[in-house]
Amino acid sequence: MPSPKLDLVVLSDEERSVLTGWARRRKTAQALALRARIVLRCAEGGSIGVVAADVGVSRNTASKWRSRFVSERLEGLSDEPRPGRPRVISDDRIERVITKTLEETPGQDTHWSTRSMASATGMSQSAISRIWRAFGLKPHAVETWKLSTDPQFIDKVRDVVGLYLAPPENALVLAVDEKSQMQAIDRTAPILPIMPTTPARMTHDYVRHGTTSLFAAFDIGSGSVIAHHYRRHRHQEFLRFLKLIDAAVPKDLALHLVLDNYATHKTPKVKEWLIRHPRFHLHFTPTSSSWLNLVERWFAELTNRKLRRSAHRSVTELETDVRRWINEWNADPKPFVWTKTADQILDTLAAYCTRINDSRH
Template sequence: MSRPGPKIPPVVLSDAERAMLQSWVRRRSSAQSLALRSRIVLESADGHAIAEVARRLGITTDTVRAWRRRFLERRLDGLCDEPRPGVPRKITDTDVERVIVKTLEETPKDATHWSTRSMAAATGMSQSAISRIWRAFALQPHRAETFKLSKDPLFIDKVRDVVGLYLDPPERALVLCVDEKSQIQALDRSQPVLPMMPGVPERRSHDYVRAGTTTLFAALDTATGKVIGSLHRRHRTVEFKKFLVKLDKEVPADLEVHLILDNYVTHKVPAVKTWLLAHPRFHLHFTPTGSSWLNLVERWFAELTTKKLRRGVHRSVQALERDIRAWLADWNEHPRPFVWTKTADDILDKVAAYCRRISDSGH
């Protein structure tokens, strides 16, 4: 007959300890190891045996036994990792603060922005230390982005109007994002393109020969992703009216047509207004000035540029137009709609926060 083992002392928690352990389990910022240890103690306090706790948490009984014992010996402090031995810190908090302040508030005398080398020379620290500090605080002095805030007095109304069409389109209607990609250049490289080989990327000469330009008028169906396109050599009111006529022919007559477009002058001339009066099913919705990002067809133009135009070689405008038509036809065989997710309030709140940020910057 086997002898019984030593009696295992029970785990009894105070209300404060239980609340703290539960918060460590729920907090997203808690380390996974601390959350697991907290679960071990909570399960043990609920009366589960060591083997049962190990099975429920998918760990070994030795792990349960070790952290159970440490909690009984040192309570909550026993669950936290002890400081590991190592070389004392050489970079103090004051040094870190000095680098951050200098990065954010000063510029070097001989450049527009800091590099790790110039900051190291200015602070007497190593380049690797500067790099670690910048990474820790997500500072990237070598990067710069562009922005533009719309000055349109009807900015809020236009944002709500356009976003409303994206998120809640009207019934028995087609929502089309319309714009022109003008001055598309037919470019031929001055020397033949060298194809890609193993270990060597495709190479092309930096200079090119211009063979002319064309303009693509496009209307993106927000529901299906299909695009109605038309190519013209010029970009005038006449061409825009021709494109409207094309849309009128291709969109079923029983559907209303809502066009989202920018504030380009050809969209607002008297001739276009007269045409719209004769075709009352067409409704125009203008994006705010300086806010082309609100028009989804711009996203489609980016696809066209990236996948066909940027690295294309065309010796004539005719060749360029053939490639664009072929790419458009291929897109419409397998259309992919761009799904808008941001509400108008989300956009306006973000713009307001950015305005507060730049107004408080002191510049």
């Protein structure tokens, strides 16, 4: 049964201003920002179910914070004190630590450490550490991100994801890319094997013995791989790999290749060859969107399971070792199942763009 329609939560001007600030200010702790959004949405009316769906929380969560606000107003949105030793650090001092962490930097340093924050606030390092853990703050950590600026981003996402979720009949969908500059690396000392209480160990320094490039076409249906090593990475090698694919796949099947925008994929020679082989259909991922190409997931398997902890004394030895690994993979291939629809991907990116845009205010 749907939840009954509840009376509006009536906000004073001051309460609305405070809640709006908590919800929009990017420096606010995310738990408090979420509670503020719940109350603001309740003030617009509607059932608990509708409010929960709009905010993206469970009905129990929406009901809990609505009730807390109705009974205790703004104070009710703070976490309740837990049993135990009374706190000796006041809310004002905690707020000062959080504000300095989020809005200031220590002199010429790029970020705070527990030691520098303790010195600046007159608190202990353990107290700073506890506060940061409680509010999910990690000044030492940094993550990278990049958004595609491809003007055809939406169309390309729909095209590629559509191939993954609904492959054409009488056709093979291959995710194609090159793992370039694979280095034949030999450690300066033998790798020591794993022992009880001791992991495998290898030296941090190594000797380079040359590079090779692995061209790979990952069949999204079966998980098998067509692959070949080339010492160079030009359109000539890409053409040779296309001819290898053409020879390996039965002639009665159309070929849909998902690949990136690398220049070697679009040279006049490649285009001329494709015109003469109409069963080949190329689908390009958006720029800066390698995550959309499933062969990258297979390259990660190759790196983690073979390359990262191997040693090779020559390029030939590296190529032979990788070929053996690929043959073993193809003996028992495992496809990667794509689950997200294009709409889900685009909705997630739209929400992220909205979030980083709001953070500027």
